[in-house]
Amino acid sequence: MSDFQVHILGCGSALPTAVHYPTSQVVELRDKLFMIDCGEGAQRQFRLQHLDFGRLVAIFISHLHGDHCFGLPGLLSSLGLLGRRRAMPIYGPRGLDTFLLPFIEQNRQYLGYEIEIHILDDSIPQLAYEDRSVSVTTLPLKHGVPCVGYLIREKVTERHIDRASCDFYEVPRTFYPFLREGRDFVTSEGEVIPNDRLTRLGRSARSYAYCSDTAYAPHLIPLVQSVDLLYHEATFLNTLRARAKETNHSTAEEAALIACKANVGQLLIGHYSARYNDSRPLLREAQAIFPKTLAADEGMVVTL
Amino acid sequence: MSDFQVHILGCGSALPTAVHYPTSQVVELRDKLFMIDCGEGAQRQFRLQHLDFGRLVAIFISHLHGDHCFGLPGLLSSLGLLGRRRAMPIYGPRGLDTFLLPFIEQNRQYLGYEIEIHILDDSIPQLAYEDRSVSVTTLPLKHGVPCVGYLIREKVTERHIDRASCDFYEVPRTFYPFLREGRDFVTSEGEVIPNDRLTRLGRSARSYAYCSDTAYAPHLIPLVQSVDLLYHEATFLNTLRARAKETNHSTAEEAALIACKANVGQLLIGHYSARYNDSRPLLREAQAIFPKTLAADEGMVVTL
Numbered sequence: 001m002s003d004f005q006v007h008i009l010g011c012g013s014a015l016p017t018a019v020h021y022p023t024s025q026v027v028e029l030r031d032k033l034f035m036i037d038c039g040e041g042a043q044r045q046f047r048l049q050h051l052d053f054g055r056l057v058a059i060f061i062s063h064l065h066g067d068h069c070f071g072l073p074g075l076l077s078s079l080g081l082l083g084r085r086r087a088m089p090i091y092g093p094r095g096l097d098t099f100l101l102p103f104i105e106q107n108r109q110y111l112g113y114e115i116e117i118h119i120l121d122d123s124i125p126q127l128a129y130e131d132r133s134v135s136v137t138t139l140p141l142k143h144g145v146p147c148v149g150y151l152i153r154e155k156v157t158e159r160h161i162d163r164a165s166c167d168f169y170e171v172p173r174t175f176y177p178f179l180r181e182g183r184d185f186v187t188s189e190g191e192v193i194p195n196d197r198l199t200r201l202g203r204s205a206r207s208y209a210y211c212s213d214t215a216y217a218p219h220l221i222p223l224v225q226s227v228d229l230l231y232h233e234a235t236f237l238n239t240l241r242a243r244a245k246e247t248n249h250s251t252a253e254e255a256a257l258i259a260c261k262a263n264v265g266q267l268l269i270g271h272y273s274a275r276y277n278d279s280r281p282l283l284r285e286a287q288a289i290f291p292k293t294l295a296a297d298e299g300m301v302v303t304l
Numbered sequence: 305m306s307d308f309q310v311h312i313l314g315c316g317s318a319l320p321t322a323v324h325y326p327t328s329q330v331v332e333l334r335d336k337l338f339m340i341d342c343g344e345g346a347q348r349q350f351r352l353q354h355l356d357f358g359r360l361v362a363i364f365i366s367h368l369h370g371d372h373c374f375g376l377p378g379l380l381s382s383l384g385l386l387g388r389r390r391a392m393p394i395y396g397p398r399g400l401d402t403f404l405l406p407f408i409e410q411n412r413q414y415l416g417y418e419i420e421i422h423i424l425d426d427s428i429p430q431l432a433y434e435d436r437s438v439s440v441t442t443l444p445l446k447h448g449v450p451c452v453g454y455l456i457r458e459k460v461t462e463r464h465i466d467r468a469s470c471d472f473y474e475v476p477r478t479f480y481p482f483l484r485e486g487r488d489f490v491t492s493e494g495e496v497i498p499n500d501r502l503t504r505l506g507r508s509a510r511s512y513a514y515c516s517d518t519a520y521a522p523h524l525i526p527l528v529q530s531v532d533l534l535y536h537e538a539t540f541l542n543t544l545r546a547r548a549k550e551t552n553h554s555t556a557e558e559a560a561l562i563a564c565k566a567n568v569g570q571l572l573i574g575h576y577s578a579r580y581n582d583s584r585p586l587l588r589e590a591q592a593i594f595p596k597t598l599a600a601d602e603g604m605v606v607t608l
Contacts, residue, residue, distance in 0.1 A: 015385050016378070018352050040378040041345045048322050066381045066411070074320070074344040077370045081319050095410075102406040106399075107370070 002030045004154060004206045004304040006229065009045035011270035011296035013213075013235055014067045016040065021298055022067035023271060025231070026051055027152055027208060030133050035059045035075075036150055036210050042071035043078050049299060053082050058129055060136065061092030062212060063147035064099050073103050080111040087114040091129060091136075093122040093146035122146040125223060139223050141214035144248040149211040151224065157202030159195070169193050206304040209264075212271050215245060216254040221262045228304045230264040231296070233271035234282050240273075249273075252282040256289035265304075270296030306334045308458060308510045308608040310533065313349035315574030315600035317517075317539055318371045320344065325602055326371035327575060329535070330355055331456055331512060334437050339363045339379075340454060340514050346375035347382050353603060357386050362433055364440065365396030366516060367451035368403050377407050384415040391418040395433060395440075397426040397450035426450040429527060443527050445518035448552040453515040455528065461506030463499070473497050510608045513568075516575050519549060520558040525565045532608045534563050535600070538573035538586050553577075556586040560593035569608075574600035 005028040012020025022039025026046065033055045035042070046053065056079070061069050072090075079088065090096065097117050104115055120128055120138050128150070129136040139149035158180040166176075171185050171193075179185065185193045209224040211217075212233035224230055235249035244251050250258075252269055259267035267290050272279055283295040294302065309332040316324025326343025330350065337359045339346070350357065360383070365373050376394075383392065394400065401421050408419055424432055424442050432454070433440040443453035462484040470480075475489050475497075483489065489497045513528040515521075516537035528534055539553035548555050556573055563571035571594050576583055587599040598606065 015382055016348055016351070018348075021348075022378075040375070041348060044320055044322075044325075044345060047320070064410070066377055070378045070381075071344070073370055074326075074374045077374075078319055098406075098410060102402070106368070106402060 004029050004208070006208060006231070006268070006302045006304070007049055007051065008270070008296045008298055008300040008302075009042050009049065010039045010298060011272065012039075012067070013271045013273055014065065015274040016067070017274045017277075019277060020272060020274075021045055022070070023062075023212060024068075024071060025210065026056075029152070029154060031055060032057045032131075032133070034134075034136070034152065037062050037068040037212070038071040038075055039067045040070040040074075043075040045298060046075070049301075053079055053084070056088075057131075058136075059088065059090045060128070060150050061090065061096055062141070062149060062210070063093060063143060063145055064095040065145070065213070068213075069096075069099060072100070073107075076103070076115065077107060077110060080107075080113060084113045087116050089116040089118055089129070091118045091120055093120050093148050095146060120148055122148050125151075139209065139211060139220060141211060141220075142217040142248060143213045143215065147213060149209065149214065149220075151207065151209045151227070153207040154205040156205045159199035159202055162198055162200055165198050169198065171198060208304060211258070213249060215248045216250050216257070218258075218261070220258055224258070224262045224264060226263050226265075228265040229268060229302060230259050230262065230266070231268045231270060232258055234269035234286060235271050235273045237276075237281055237285055252285040253289060256286040256293060259286075259290040259293070265292070266302075267293040268296055268302060269293060308333050308512070310512060310535070310572070310606045310608070311353055311355065312574070312600045312602055312604040312606075313346050313353065314343045314602060315576065316343075316371070317575045317577055318369065319578040320371070321578045321581075323581060324576060324578075325349055326374070327366075327516060328372075328375060329514070330360075333456070333458060335359060336361045336435075336437070338438075338440070338456065341366050341372040341516075342375040342379055343371045344374040344378075347379040349602060350379070353605075357383060357388070360392070361435075362440075363392065363394045364432070364454050365394065365400055366445070366453060366514070367397060367447060367449055368399040369449065369517070372517075373400075373403060376404070377411075380407070380419065381411060381414060384411075384417060388417045391420050393420040393422055393433070395422045395424055397424050397452050399450060424452055426452050429455075443513065443515060443524060445515060445524075446521040446552060447517045447519065451517060453513065453518065453524075455511065455513045455531070457511040458509040460509045463503035463506055466502055466504055469502050473502065475502060512608060515562070517553060519552040520554050520561070522562070522565070524562055528562070528566045528568060530567055530569075532569040533572060533606060534566065534568040534570070535572045535574065536562055537575035538590060539575050539577045541580075541585060541589055544577075556589040557593060560590040560597060563590075563594040563597070569596070570606075571597040572600055572606060573597060 009024035010021030024042035313328035314325030328346035536559035
């Protein structure tokens with residue numbers, strides 16, 4: 001089974017600490033890397049985690065607060081120095097263009113590749129990106145500024161060949177690719193062998209939802225229903241619930257409530273306030289409601 | 305004696321590595337901190353090195369290549385979050401305004417303090433900054449884009465009171481401040497006691513010169529003559545001298561030649577190309593010409 005992994009490059013919040021980098025993640029799926037958010041230092045963590053810059057396919061930005069985008073100029077410059085020639089699509093809500101255009105204008109001579117800016121509607125879920133193996137849909141978040149989460153869903157995989165059955169019906173190897181696409185087989189006697197007698201279903205498609213930054217937002221529950229992994233910000237402990245509401249952030253308990261009501265496979269919390277040197281109290285608070293919770297940390301890799 | 309120290313926050317070059325951060329330094333002098341260049345991650349190193357953001361008085365940028373300035377947005381945002389209200393003066397050559405103005409425009413509501421942009425002439429040495437204890441003068445560098453180094457010179461310190469002599473001439477304590485400023489003393493009998501009989505010279509003013517990025521530039525020799533410490537970039541080994549010339553950088557040997565001809569107290573090399581995992585060959589090359597050479601490293605503190 002090909003990898004579907006989430007690499008944590010940074011899980012701190014607005015004020016970087018000695019412990020945490022600001023937010024950035026890399027989603028790895030079938031040899032492609034997708035970056036979600038790019039806080040300052042993301043390129044360093046990318047390198048420390050031995051990820052391959054050449055495999056970076058697209059970048060998704062949740063919103064334009066600095067702890068989610070100030071790493072872009074450095075990363076994009078380094079990609080140019082490393083010889084990238086392929087265009088880089090960058091997705092994000094309104095404001096992404098205002099942020100990126102001066103950088104592009106001032107550094108065009110050093111870049112050597114195109115940067116494609118894709119502005120996303122932050123009010124309704126929308127297909128942002130699609131290729132042969134994956135789709136990325138936006139999740140409208142509640143953060144006081146245009147802000148979107150992302151739902152990354154693997155496409156349903158091809159059907160698996162049932163070798164014994166194929167041998168029995170004398171299906172030539174050259175026909176296997178057509179079987180995988182779902183076609184029936186016709187024997188030399190003209191008998192139609194239905195596809196489902198010759199193949200088995202591929203495994204179900206895996207999915208990952210990224211929700212940061214956001215206040216507690218129950219409208220997300222149906223949108224992230226049953227995803228395998230939900231990353232939900234947990235900036236504060238519940239003792240600072242009023243502060244969370246005021247700053248459009250969530251508490252660990254609120255993150256767990258979303259996970260619980262959406263019946264997700266696993267919850268990953270992060271975006272910790274700089275006041276917490278230790279994420280364990282946040283983890284315990286979430287686990288009290290949703291036991292299958294993990295606390296993000298730099299260098300962590302979660303496999304779906 | 306009050307501290308005059310140079311803290312190395314980053315000494316890598318354009319392409320950050322797992323070993324080095326891009327360029328940034330903090331000069332500490334009499335409780336004031338001055339930052340020179342601010343590559344990505346400078347605020348993290350600032351914090352890791354337990355420097356106090358509240359003591360940061362001014363920032364000096366050598367040029368607008370990303371490895372010398374991409375840490376500014378993050379640092380300036382964090383200063384706002386940490387409650388800074390005092391204006392921050394930032395000095396640098398042409399282009400500093402183009403780089404900073406879009407950031408200021410987009411983040412004005414989060415900053416909470418003024419950013420004063422001071423554009424410096426990059427063609428002639430010029431007084432950039434001055435206060436009671438220090439002056440900062442520009443050093444025109446040779447880098448293909450507007451680029452200035454900085455000469456930080458402590459002001460000559462006040463004269464020291466010779467207590468025995470003062471007691472002999474019955475100089476009242478209240479007159480000591482005038483003695484420190486150089487005034488003569490007149491006794492009650494009208495006798496003029498020359499200042500130099502009542503005081504000793506303060507220690508000589510210390511000086512630090514920062515020259516990065518630059519090709520080999522002999523015009524610097526008289527400008528940095530006899531400084532206590534010279535930081536000079538040494539991007540390449542002499543085996544890549546042609547590459548250094550082509551990219552307007554220096555070799556370790558060239559850095560040492562400048563140090564030698566300018567008869568400086570000590571040479572500090574840095575801005576290593578990402579191709580060198582180990583700075584020791586660069587250090588050896590420089591020491592062969594100028595033995596009193598140090599190789600910069602993150603976290604290093606050099607006391608003048």
